[in-house]
Amino acid sequence: MSEAPAILIAPDSFKGSISAVRFCEIAERVFAEHLPGVEVISRPMADGGEGTVEAVIRGAGGSLHTERVTGPLGEPVEARWGLLPDRRTAVIEMAAASGLPLVPEGRKDPLRATSYGTGELIRAALDAGARRLIVGLGGSATNDAGAGALQALGLKLLDGSGAPLPPQARSLLKVARIDASELDPRLAETEVLLASDVTNVLLGPNGATAVYGPQKGVDAELQPVLEEALARFARLTVAATGTDHRETPGAGAAGGMGFGFLSWLGAELRSGFEVVADLVGLPEVFESGRLRLVVTGEGAINDQSAQGKLVGRIALLSWAHGVPVIALAGALQPGYEGLYAQGVASMQSIVPRPMSLHEAMRDAGDLLAARVRDLAHALQATAFGAWP
Known part of the structure; x- marks a missing residue:
């Protein structure tokens, strides 16, 4: 008997509605009912953003842990790692x-927002x-x-009088000296790998503030203020560390966290998609030669999807192995057709009729x-339906 065909389910999350793991669970259940002779292989995916931890633990094994940490506005939140x-x-x-979803609409405050809780997760x-x-x-x-985050790990930001500054973005406007003498010594023996597909530098028109600031509440008046805050912190960091990552692609990721971690933690930056793919064994699934179809998806497929977003990366990987791809989305937006040139066979919206976003x-x-x-x-009308 021929080996049964396999379908790979490898979606991104539908932000705000369906996680990549839930997408896989739904697809597994439906395919098991209607195509019982077909093996379904699930690899929920992410690129370093929302859903990364859940996708990696689902695909690679391990355990989830929850911590009560400082949220972006200084209020406690529950966070998993x-x-x-x-x-x-x-x-x-x-x-x-x-993360931005932790900030209620109407309360965005980029001068107050802090990454302190991320440092608490690292701790x-x-x-x-x-140690990795x-x-x-x-x-x-x-x-x-x-x-x-670095302050949570022991870095001190001091003002002109030597007093410690609170962990807020506005403190970067007042920092006169950075003291790393109490930075957690365990970090010296720890490998730090940053997973991100963002290639923005720290400063300038392609920098963190200019490109991503508006979605965080940065208006035209605040933009030069926060740009100067990052520039001031960067100048002091370069002087203190002897390394200059201001122009390193990816330094502008996560509001400049890429720069901070590259500079102070000696971190390495890699494509988030590639990091997750390697951790969950995605290349090995393709190299098995058993795949007959890949199903992927994300909340919206548009002109950016073919420019390095996760669905586009899945499409290129599938194309390289001669496996057709079907992409499902909450919405097909202008420019989605670009994915056809990357080997996608079909794209479909899961929304069957006019309805509100809510x-x-x-009902996603x-x-x-x-x-x-x-x-x-x-x-079922193809060769898939012929397997017992």
Whole structure:
């Protein structure tokens, strides 16, 4: 008997409605009911932003841990991080502690926002014995160059009189000296890998404040203020560390946290997609030669999807191995057709009729199940349906 065909489910999250893990669970259930002879392989994906920890632990194994940490506005939040089976590698999402979804609409305050909670997550991972940290940079509410996180790890920002400054972005406007004498000594023996597909530098028109500041509440009046805050912190950092990462691609990720961690923690920066793909064994799944179809998806497919976003990366990987791809989305927006040139066979919205965004997000699980059911029925008419 021929080996049964395999379908790979490898989606991104539908932000605010369906996690990548839930997408996989829904697809597994529907395919098991309608295509019982087909093996379904799930690899929920992420690129360093929302859902990275959950996707990695689902794909690579390990354990989830929850900490009560400082949120972006200084209020306590519950944040999860993961510990891989080797017990020395931790996976952390900065967005879990310092992300924009943690800031209620109407309360965005980029001068006050802090990444301190991300540092607390790192400290918890170090306490658990981790000496390799994979930190996902994405979805931040902050514009503090990661200074808040570094302060949680022992770095001191001092004003002109030598007094310590609070962990807020506005403190970067007053910092006169940076004292690293109490930086957690465990960091010296810890490998830090930053996972991000952002290539922005720290400053300037392609920098953290100019490009990502507006979504965090940075208006035209605040933009030069926060730009100067980052520039001041950067000048002092370069003088103190002897390294200059201001122009390093990715330094502007997560409100400049890329720069802070590259400079003070000796971190390495890699593509978030590639980091997650390697951790969950995605290349090995393709190299098995058993895949007959890949199903991927994200909340919105548009002109950016073919420019390095996760669905586009999945499409290129599939194309390289000669496997067709079907992409499901909450919305197909202008420019989505660009993915056809990357080997995507079909793109479909899970929304079957006009409805409000609230309704679509509320019912996203049911809408996805219905669309996967339609896909399963279509596959039954092909060779997939011939396997017992």
